[in-house]
Amino acid sequence: MMPQVIPPQRAYIIIDLKSFYASVECVDRGLDPMKALLAVADAERSKGTICLAITPAMKALGIKNRCRIYEIPKHLDYIVAPPRMKRYIDISADIYGIYLSYVAKEDIHVYSIDESFLDVTNYLGLYGLSAHDLALRIMNDIREKLGLRATCGIGTNLYLAKVALDILAKHSPDFIAELTEDSFKQRLWTHRPLTDFWRIGPGTARRLSSMGIINQCDIAHFPEKLMYKQFGVLAEYMIDHAWGRESCTMQDIKNYRTRTKSLSCGQVLMRDYSFEEALIIVKEMADELSLDMVAAHVVSSNVSLFVGYSKDAYPSTGASANLPVTTNSFRILMDTFAKLYSRSTMRGIPIRRVCISANSVLDECYEQYSFFVDPVIMEKDRRITQSVNQIKARYGKNAILKGMDLYEAGNTIERNEFIGGHKAGATLY
Known part of the structure; x- marks a missing residue:
């Protein structure tokens, strides 16, 4: 009988940049990210705009991270930094470059713009370091080269690393916390609230509470069938x-x-839109979706x-529709979305959010035709859209526009200057 081969225990780390957007703004201004009072928000929108990030010093004053500008105490002397998404993406790429100097790309998973998992199992022997000491070296490298403070979770699996980061690392003197299955049970089995744990939201926590479950120990010992x-x-x-x-x-x-x-x-509108105004937004977004589909060849x-x-009293509405053919034609998409909007949206109620999607996309080799849609027109639409994408790629997204983009209710021109729904911000304010 062959002896059982026990796989080696793995070592994962996840590194998170503290108050990433706010810290980048502080460093670029020559300020200490841990001491300065700064909030990243587009104040030009409205006083109700959400802060994308605030510095740890503001959090220490009891201000919530995702607060709105009007919720920040008026007597507080702080800096409002407009978001500069391109800058944050560039810094995130620099951080990824630092990770690559320690581990191969196959062992890195970028979880978000400011969080990444690293499987360091096969590197500890190479560097002659523990997972803790390797994490500390990487964090110090980030701080020395970019001026940014990081926190780190270490675990024998991906979940434990994430939990160590989210719950324990911020309370550690060196901002590093480690968990194994045994230490997880010792340290966090009775931790509350359950919403501190990854993948347990308020709704799930309420359902668990109705079952008499208030911590992880309760979940572990609850009858599995139930x-x-x-x-x-x-x-x-x-x-x-x-x-x-x-x-x-x-x-x-x-x-x-x-x-x-x-x-x-999708987008959140900056003011209340009427039924007719929001129709323009839907058409603009349908055109944008067609451009993306043609570029992706789907x-x-x-x-x-x-x-x-x-108005909260009115629930959101949603609907779907089949296209007459399998296509990415802007003409067909725009017409279908306009009809779908007209039949499913409530009239007379101010609109604030719109989202559209093309479902179950396929490679464009699966494009289908029908007797009711002229294939010549569909092919012409594709060539036009390909040309538009080429012009935009070379000269900028606003180099070519449709007449509807010039309506007062349209916002394509402004959104073309955004990254991820926020200002690219090429200059430092």
Whole structure:
């Protein structure tokens, strides 16, 4: 009988940049990110705009990270820095470059613009360092080269690393925390609230509370049959996590491919829009979606529309529709979305949010034709859209516009200057 081969215990770290956007703004101004009072927000929009980030010094005053400008005490002397998304992306790329100087790209998973997982299992022997000391070296490298303070979670699996970061690292003197399955049970089994743990939101926490479950220990010892009855397949993840287990590895993440894909775009409007004004927004977004689909060489046969209203008394409305053909034609997409909007959106109620999507997109080789749509027109639309994409790529997104973009209610021209819905901000304010 062959002896059982026990796989080596893995070592994962996840590094997060403290108050990333705010810290970048402080460093660029020659300020200490840990001491300066600064909020990143586009004050030109309104006093109700949400702060994308605030410095740790402001958090220490009891100000919430995702607060609105009017919620910051008026007597406070602080800097309001307009967001500069291009700058943050460039700095994030610099940080990724630092990671690459320590581990291969196959062992890095960029979780967000300011968080990345690193599988350092095979590098500890190479550097002759513990996971803690290697993490500290990388964090110090980031601070010396970019002036940014980082925090780090270390775990024997990806989940434990994330929990160590989210709950424990900020309370550690060197901003590093480590967890194993055993130490997880010792330190966090009775931790509250449950919403501090990854993947447990307020709704899930309320459902668990109604079952008498208030911490991870309760989940671990609750009858599994009842957990599966309440949460279905999600119960498997919740039970595993309650015991500090996680089967997903870095290789699994790298090998993962979604079965179906979709493309979408959405926006929160800066004022109340009437039914007629929001129709212009829908048409602009349909045109944007067509440009993205042609650039990605994909087509779709089904689309969805979501509309949110400014009055909480009115629930959001959503609807979907099949396209007459599988296509990425701006003409067909715009016509379908306009009809979908007209039949599903409430009239007379101010509109604040719009989102559209092309569902289950396929490679454009699967484009289909029908007797009711002239294929010559569809091919002409594609060539036009390809030309528009080429012009925009070379001369800027506002180099070519449609007449509807010039309407007062239109906002394509302004949004073309944004990255991720916020100002690219080429200059320092």
